Structures are given as C-alpha cells and as structure tokens.
Amino acid sequence: MADRILIVEDDTNAGLLLQNFLTSEGYEVKLAVNIKTGLRSFLADVFSMCILDCSLPDGEGFSLAKEIRLRNDHVPIIFLTARSLLDDKIRGFQSGADDYITKPFETFELLYKIKAILRRSQVQINGTKDACFSIGSYQFDPKNQTLSTGTMIKRITAKENEILKLLCLKKNQITKKDEILIALWGESDYFKGRSLDVFIAKLRKYFASDSSVKIENIHSVGFILTDQP
Structure with a gap:
C-alpha cells in the first residue's frame, strides 16, 4: 500500500502543486486548507x-500539530512554511514536529527528507512488533501469542494475535x-468485516476479568483499546 500523506496548506496553488508532485512519486495525498478540515x-x-503550514486561516499550525500528537504519538x-524565525522553528519542534522546512524549498530535497523520515518511522514501528504489552492486569506477548x-x-x-497487536500499537x-482488514486479509469487504467482529468479541471475553480493559467499537470507523480504571 502507498503511504498516505496529509498536507494542510491554505495556499491552494502551492498545496495542489505539492499534492501533484507527491502523487507522481507514488504517495496518496489528502489536501486540507485549514486546521478544522485538517484535523x-x-x-x-x-x-x-503530516505536512503542515504554520500560518492557517483559523489559527497556527503549531496547535494542529499538538492536536495530532495528542491522538497519535508516532506519525511524522x-x-x-515561510516563517523562518528561530522562535518559530523552536515552537514547531516543541509542538511535536520531526522536521521544519522553510519556503522556498527544493522539491526533491523535500522528497528525500520525506523518504528518510518515513523509513525511520517504519523501523521504529517494526521494532515494537514483538515487544510485550501491558493491558490492564494482563501481559500480551505477541511473539509467543x-x-x-x-x-x-x-x-x-x-488472527487474534495480529488484531490485538494492531490495537496495542495504537492503544487509546x-x-x-x-x-485491520487490509493488514489481515488484504481486502476490506462486508464479510471480512463480520469475521473481524467475531474476533473482537472473542478478545473482549479474554479480558472479562478486568473491567478496566475495553475494546470499544467506534461506529463505521474502527476500534479503540483502553485500560483506564
């Protein structure tokens, strides 16, 4: 599957140029023009x-980065941005950025930075694949299932092991x-979705002795694993 990139840029022409370039390089790109639609x-x-501009019509990109970080601590x-002051760069990194690039920029330099950051990100994710996870009073060892x-x-x-591992990697x-469907079955359809619901029901039963552990169904979207008392 192609990597998906979210661009939040209020300059429509600049956003479309970057979207078209990255699409031509094999990425799937979604373009938003403000904080509200970006989030x-x-x-x-x-x-x-995520690639964000700092100056957006409904606020600063720094606040959007913080909102994204609250929900996902690993997405690069x-x-x-055109804002090149040191204070802005510091605010960018403090809000959770992995890199800060000022305009004007070289398109291919940006491309190779994207490739390098995505490569490091994938190594970090792969490094957690066989780690053990604490879920409430339970210990989950995906390597030994x-x-x-x-x-x-x-x-x-x-199958239960793979599903639970995906949920743990995005705990909360x-x-x-x-x-989940594409990761496990290579496709997403109604029948595979019903099979997934059965596996989720079985996982819920395994955690029945600890009421703090919940696998919630977010209607038409997905699932969220929590273990808050």
Missing part, C-alpha cells in the same frame, strides 16, 4: 505523515477497521 481529515483516515510531522494474568496463561490464535487511539 477532521486526520481523524477520518490513517496517514503515514513536517512543517513547511500469549495473554497472561497472574498464573493464567492463554495462547491465542494467529482509534484503529481503523479498514486498516
């Missing part, structure tokens, strides 16, 4: 990266239903 787009889809964020609490150890199926955040 709405981010919450409605799964993105590999690049600021692409086990879920344990106290003296109880339960071996779960391969929404994991899109389509994202």
